[in-house]
Amino acid sequence: MNIVYFRLGLWLFFSCISCSVAAICCQHPKTPVEYSICNNNDLRWLDDILHDIYWKNRVNKDRKKVDQQWLDWLERRNGCTDDKCIEQAYYHGIALFSDIDPQFNWAGSWWNLTASNGSGGNILINDVKNWSAHLDSKIWSGVNRGNYQAEICKNIGLGIVNNIADTSNCKLLLIPLKTAAIKVHSNGSKECQISMPKDVFIDGCYIRADKDPRPEATLLSIGIFTEAYLEKAFKELVGDHYSRFIKTANVYVYRDDLDNIGAKVISLWVRGMANKQAAIIMYTPNGKIWAAHVEPDHLGQPVMGYWSNVSPDSDKMPKTLKMWQRDLMD
Structure with a gap:
């Protein structure tokens, strides 16, 4: 009987841990904070980004340490009583779990390494100041392409674009990594894709280079042939x-x-x-x-x-x- 209760207790413990680290299920929000996140598309976007980073950390780093950091962060987020506080909590969490470079050199020409064949992205960042920078971007997929400008606001070491010029509420989050790369996230397909050409995405991992550093593709390298x-x-x-x-x-x-x-x-x-x-x-x-x-x-x-x-x-x-x-x- 004791063994049964022990196993039941163990199952409940791990169930609670799993629930505490799972992304918010907006079909069943349980707290005012969760309801607030589910009613705000930008907060749901940040929640998705953070959970993706967190789960990768659980695989690649000390899981116990990562889980404790998560619980500490969750306590901070759950203490919020307005959307602005929740948003700032997510920026703190993303910066923490991404292990960003606080001395990052933003200036330069950045190229999207993760774009598919025939697609790409180039971001030029200049006029870098303590709390801001200017961004010019060229993104393309096939013959569909677009050029966009925006102002970057620096917040806790992250780069935040609150709206790209000539788009409808298209926001960006730029995460500066210690690998001298920038991870770029746009706020989901809905807001950005309404304003950008079809199937053109700015999202990806960018590195600094004078020209596109990707190796020339082959039909073998892109998987059309496997032998x-x-x-x-x-x-x-x-x-x-x-x-x-x-x-x-x-x-x-x-x-x-x-x-x-x-x-x-x-x-x-x-x-x-x-x-x-x-x-x-x-x-x-x-x-x-x-x-x-x-x-x-x-x-x-x-x-x-x-x-x-x-x-x-x-x-x-x-x-x-x-x-x-x-x-x-x-």
């Missing part, structure tokens, strides 16, 4: 057109193998030009390859190229590629 021998065979097949497939791989998703031959099928396109610059690659584990690529000519008319190491005759194109071509033209 080097298959990418090599593809390069030999398409020749100089290989670079066009790379440039087209801004978005790439699996499609169904309609020929039922056990092939992988990946559809690629450029955001903003999905019906004008697109491609498809189909291959089997034993090295059979079919591929097609469409891009506009100098008159803007779509031109398609077709390659296969099975049969170069487009009349013998697999059903999968024929359906892709039909969908594209429709």
